[in-house]
Amino acid sequence: MEGNGFTDCANPQADFLKEILNREGFRLTSQRQKILALFSGDPLAHHLSAEEIHQRLADQGEKISISTVYRALHVMVNLGLLQELELAEDRKYYELLGPIMDQHHHLVCVHCGEVTEFEDPRITAVSDRETQAWGFTRLNAQFTVYGICPHCQGHLVAP
Amino acid sequence: MEGNGFTDCANPQADFLKEILNREGFRLTSQRQKILALFSGDPLAHHLSAEEIHQRLADQGEKISISTVYRALHVMVNLGLLQELELAEDRKYYELLGPIMDQHHHLVCVHCGEVTEFEDPRITAVSDRETQAWGFTRLNAQFTVYGICPHCQGHLVAP
DNA sequence: GTTCCTGCAAAAGTTTTGCAAAAAT
DNA sequence: ATTTTTGCAAAACTTTTGCAGGAAC
Numbered sequence: 001m002e003g004n005g006f007t008d009c010a011n012p013q014a015d016f017l018k019e020i021l022n023r024e025g026f027r028l029t030s031q032r033q034k035i036l037a038l039f040s041g042d043p044l045a046h047h048l049s050a051e052e053i054h055q056r057l058a059d060q061g062e063k064i065s066i067s068t069v070y071r072a073l074h075v076m077v078n079l080g081l082l083q084e085l086e087l088a089e090d091r092k093y094y095e096l097l098g099p100i101m102d103q104h105h106h107l108v109c110v111h112c113g114e115v116t117e118f119e120d121p122r123i124t125a126v127s128d129r130e131t132q133a134w135g136f137t138r139l140n141a142q143f144t145v146y147g148i149c150p151h152c153q154g155h156l157v158a159p
Numbered sequence: 160m161e162g163n164g165f166t167d168c169a170n171p172q173a174d175f176l177k178e179i180l181n182r183e184g185f186r187l188t189s190q191r192q193k194i195l196a197l198f199s200g201d202p203l204a205h206h207l208s209a210e211e212i213h214q215r216l217a218d219q220g221e222k223i224s225i226s227t228v229y230r231a232l233h234v235m236v237n238l239g240l241l242q243e244l245e246l247a248e249d250r251k252y253y254e255l256l257g258p259i260m261d262q263h264h265h266l267v268c269v270h271c272g273e274v275t276e277f278e279d280p281r282i283t284a285v286s287d288r289e290t291q292a293w294g295f296t297r298l299n300a301q302f303t304v305y306g307i308c309p310h311c312q313g314h315l316v317a318p
Numbered sequence: 319g320t321t322c323c324t325g326c327a328a329a330a331g332t333t334t335t336g337c338a339a340a341a342a343t
Numbered sequence: 344a345t346t347t348t349t350g351c352a353a354a355a356c357t358t359t360t361g362c363a364g365g366a367a368c
Contacts, residue, residue: 131302134277136309140305141304142301142305143282143285143300143301143303147300
């Protein structure tokens with residue numbers, strides 16, 4: 001395969017990823033970089049499914065097999081770089097998770113699928129309280145509210 | 160098929176279910192009764208997947224096809240009798256949802272899968288606030304906290 | 319009698335896996 | 344040089360669907 005110019009050029013994001021991967025015995029590959037770049041590159045790409053990732057990469061000419069996408073997502077979830085979301089549909093979605101990124105939650109329109117993010121310190125307070133009350137070690141929490149967005153309310157007519 | 164003795168005997172639970180189903184043009188069948196009875200009968204059966212329902216019914220000699228289980232679950236979710244949960248694994252889980260049952264949330268041990276329920280009025284307060292803030296019609300909300308239960312913490316050893 | 323429901327088997331959709339070749343350490 | 348990773352195709356799994364016979368209204 002011809003050089004992809006990724007692993008050799010000085011790239012702070014790549015160095016960061018490489019360090020995290022190597023620390024746990026994983027390796028930095030161009031595929032893993034490209035997948036992570038999708039999340040950090042496009043502010044509109046907050047929530048992506050495996051298939052969407054595969055499609056977007058294909059659209060920009062990167063031919064990565066779908067199994068590699070799944071395997072990369074698992075690795076990044078285990079490393080704490082991504083979080084797995086169950087937003088509604090059958091498939092799983094992933095989003096960037098970082099020490100930088102505040103914990104946030106989701107408001108989903110069940111009609112058009114639009115996803116809005118929000119934060120509220122009470123959610124963290126409740127998860128802390130419950131995990132402590134039951135003696136759990138807390139890992140993470142997901143809060144998803146389902147409803148119908150203002151735009152879709154206008155389009156729904158009573159039968 | 161021989162009589163199953165279900166639809167004919169006076170049965171308050173069946174009458175209740177029949178009324179709810181008929182109101183929307185659905186019919187009371189012995190399969191739907193048996194599935195709902197699983198949830199209300201066994202206090203330990205709070206969270207069941209389609210496959211678990213199918214298996215439990217098979218264990219007690221009731222041969223219901225898996226497609227019927229899925230179709231019945233969809234009907235009951237649409238009628239507001241059951242709620243669909245995304246607890247962690249690949250499959251979906253279902254639990255009784257009633258005007259009686261308070262809104263509650265889940266604390267899941269990612270190691271052994273144990274599910275604990277809890278309530279907190281702050282969760283409802285936050286969902287109300289966010290749906291109103293964004294102009295959404297609120298349908299429902301799911302809050303799931305993941306962690307490691309006290310029992311499993313003792314069994315985990317550092318590698 | 320009409321309409322809805324069930325069971326079966328087949329299909330669809332997402333996710334996982336075995337294995338040889340390729341890439342990263 | 345060693346160990347991990349990729350791509351491919353096939354498999355596994357959950358969930359859905361078409362259709363003919365059966366059950367509920």
